Amino acid sequence: DSTVERVGGTMCGGGTLIGLAKILIGVDDFNEILLLAKKGDHRNLDLLVSDIYGSKVTDNSGEVLKNLDMDILASSFGKVHQILLRDPNYKFKKEDIAQSLLILICFQISQLGYLFAKQMNINHIFYYGNFTQKDSLSIELLNFGTKFWGKEMHCHFNDLDGYLGS
Numbered sequence: 279d280s281t282v283e284r285v286g287g288t289m290c291g292g293g294t295l296i297g298l299a300k301i302l303i304g305v306d307d308f309n310e311i312l313l314l315a316k317k318g319d320h321r322n323l324d325l326l327v328s329d330i331y332g333s334k335v336t337d338n339s340g341e342v343l344k345n346l347d348m349d350i351l352a353s354s355f356g357k358v359h360q361i362l363l364r365d366p367n368y369k370f371k372k373e374d375i376a377q378s379l380l381i382l383i384c385f386q387i388s389q390l391g392y393l394f395a396k397q398m399n400i401n402h403i404f405y406y407g408n409f410t411q412k413d414s415l416s417i418e419l420l421n422f423g424t425k426f427w428g429k430e431m432h433c434h435f436n437d438l439d440g441y442l443g444s
Contacts, residue, residue, distance in 0.1 A: 287390075292308060295383050298379055299379060312376075315376040318377030323375065324351050324355060324356055325352045326351060326352055329352070329357070330352055354385075355378055384423055387409075388424040391405065391424055393427075395431060402431075404436065405420055
């Protein structure tokens with residue numbers, strides 16, 4: 279069957295990234311945001327599982343949970359509040375903010391893509407729009423996020439039209 283059907287989408291994408299980046303770091307150019315994000319370290323802002331539980335997690339019987347990746351993102355921008363409580367004048371790096379913001383949006387999109395695919399009982403997800411420019415960090419993050427939820431999923435990217443993804 280060669281039928282193509284749009285089964286869903288999100289209002290949280292490239293426009294959201296550019297709008298929030300403009301407010302947070304004063305940058306409203308998609309390519310510049312990607313360049314900053316490539317140089318950043320989201321772990322300076324984002325809360326990881328290891329930040330919550332330490333180096334290992336145990337169940338109720340004291341057994342170490344070996345299948346829990348301690349580097350998994352628990353909360354985007356989750357460290358910001360505590361950092362600002364300690365130092366209200368702390369200056370976050372633009373690069374770290376850009377990377378955290380890009381990861382937040384890519385992981386949200388990829389989780390929705392995964393859920394739509396599961397709902398439709400398919401394992402191919404097609405991402406379109408400016409957000410999926412060739413060789414971009416956003417493609418890497420969308421692919422990673424999708425595979426996190428389901429290793430069986432196959433991601434396809436196309437930048438045919440900047441608004442096709444809207």
